[in-house]
Amino acid sequence: MPQVASSNPALWEREWPQTDFNNTSVSDWGEILSGGPPKDGIPALSDPRFLNASDETRIHDREPVITVEIKVQEPRAYPIRYLMWHEIVNDQIGGTPVAVTFCPLCNSGLVFDRRVNGELRTFGVSGKLRNSDMVMYDRETESWWQQAVGQGIVGAHTGDTLTQLPAWMESWAEYTARNPEGLVMDEPNWSRAYGQNPYQNYDSSRRPFLYRGENPPHDIPPLMRVVRVGSQAWPMERLAKAGEITESGVRINWTSGQASALDKANIGASKDVGTIRVYDAESGANVPHDVMFAFAFHAFWPDGTWMLGK
Structure with a gap:
């Protein structure tokens, strides 16, 4: 690190x-x-x-x-x-x-x-x-x-x-x-360990590296993935359980099959974190979004809305 x-x-x-x-x-x-x-x-x-x-x-x-x-x-x-x-x-x-x-x-x-x-x-x-x-x-x-x-x-x-x-x-x-x-994209012409994760077990950590801010609210783990659309964030745990959620003008799908980039040393052998797709609920168009860690959402959107479904 x-x-x-x-x-x-x-x-x-x-x-x-x-x-x-x-x-x-x-x-x-x-x-x-x-x-x-x-x-x-x-x-x-x-x-x-x-x-x-x-x-x-x-x-x-x-x-x-x-x-x-x-x-x-x-x-x-x-x-x-x-x-x-x-x-x-x-x-x-x-x-x-x-x-x-x-x-x-x-x-x-x-x-x-x-x-x-x-x-x-x-x-x-x-x-x-x-x-x-x-x-x-x-x-x-x-x-x-x-x-x-x-x-x-x-x-x-x-x-x-x-x-x-x-x-x-x-x-x-x-x-x-x-x-x-x-x-x-083809493999770059650099001497790097492509396919390997230099941040092994990072997304299982209790605390983010090089972070001095406060933890997210609602007892959400700092390194839980959330789906951010604008200033709203949906916890990945909720989306994985539901499979599909339509609210606040968007439709969000979760499907299994994608490996974490930040788990094991070999990316392809890492745990399943699933794939997220976000669509406009009316038109079906792809919507710009991010799948980021909860601590980062809280740091940059301290007044953002947590879509907890409660």
């Missing part, structure tokens, strides 16, 4: 000379920790290579992938076995530039449009964490962005919000069954 270094904006200014630290929405610098790796120590990817799904033989059927399906474009799967080690993939799907992101410490997998106020941005990993969530940065202005909420928090883009695109985590078997002719 990364080692904690104290927050020190004066030192950060030496590492980030182009970042305007006077322009920020962060009221307490103590919320931001250096997680160990320096800027770009976790190397984000750009312009990845793709294979036809039928040609991919390395991924276990139960391994999670982030699926992006944009109309008129071939579906694409971004395996968590690669995002575990790179956290951000800058890509272009047809006319849509996307950033596919995954924060292991929060289990937060989000896909954003990379255009900000009409200008293209390319994202990297800052090496900083806030509430255990990855702080991204854009290479053009070196502004800092909070991954879980898609918002600029330091620098020129403070207050700007990235557009989240509909995407979801599912098992490799689920993706290929629906998209046998779809695409999958």
Whole structure:
């Protein structure tokens, strides 16, 4: 696990000379920790290579992938076995530039449009964490962005919000069954233990790593997965028991078959956490959402609504 270094904006200014630290929405610098790796120590990817799904033989059927399906474009799967080690993939799907992101410490997998106020941005990993969530940065202005909420928090883009695109985590078997002719990101040309989980047993921990905030209410375990839609969160335990829930304008399905990325050392051999799909209750359209840990939802949405079904 990364080692904690104290927050020190004066030192950060030496590492980030182009970042305007006077322009920020962060009221307490103590919320931001250096997680160990320096800027770009976790190397984000750009312009990845793709294979036809039928040609991919390395991924276990139960391994999670982030699926992006944009109309008129071939579906694409971004395996968590690669995002575990790179956290951000800058890509272009047809006319849509996307950033596919995954924060292991929060289990937060989000896909954003990379255009900000009409200008293209390319994202990297800052090496900083806030509430255990990855702080991204854009290479053009070196502004800092909070991954879980898609918002600029330091620098020129403070207050700007990235557009989240509909995407979801599912098992490799689920993706290929629906998209046998779809695409999958090829293995990056880096020396990494792809398919292995460096955060072994993390989602069974009592307390999140590098987190200083309070625990969620209602006796919800900090590392229980919740499905976030806007500022509402549904506990995964409730969804797994029901199978399908329709309320608050959305229909949420849970099906078994997807392995946790944060359990055993071998991702494909890890426990079943299930796959979530979220649809608009009226139109049936895919709805942007996140499957994150409960502590992270409480940290970033302290006044959010817990959909407990009571």
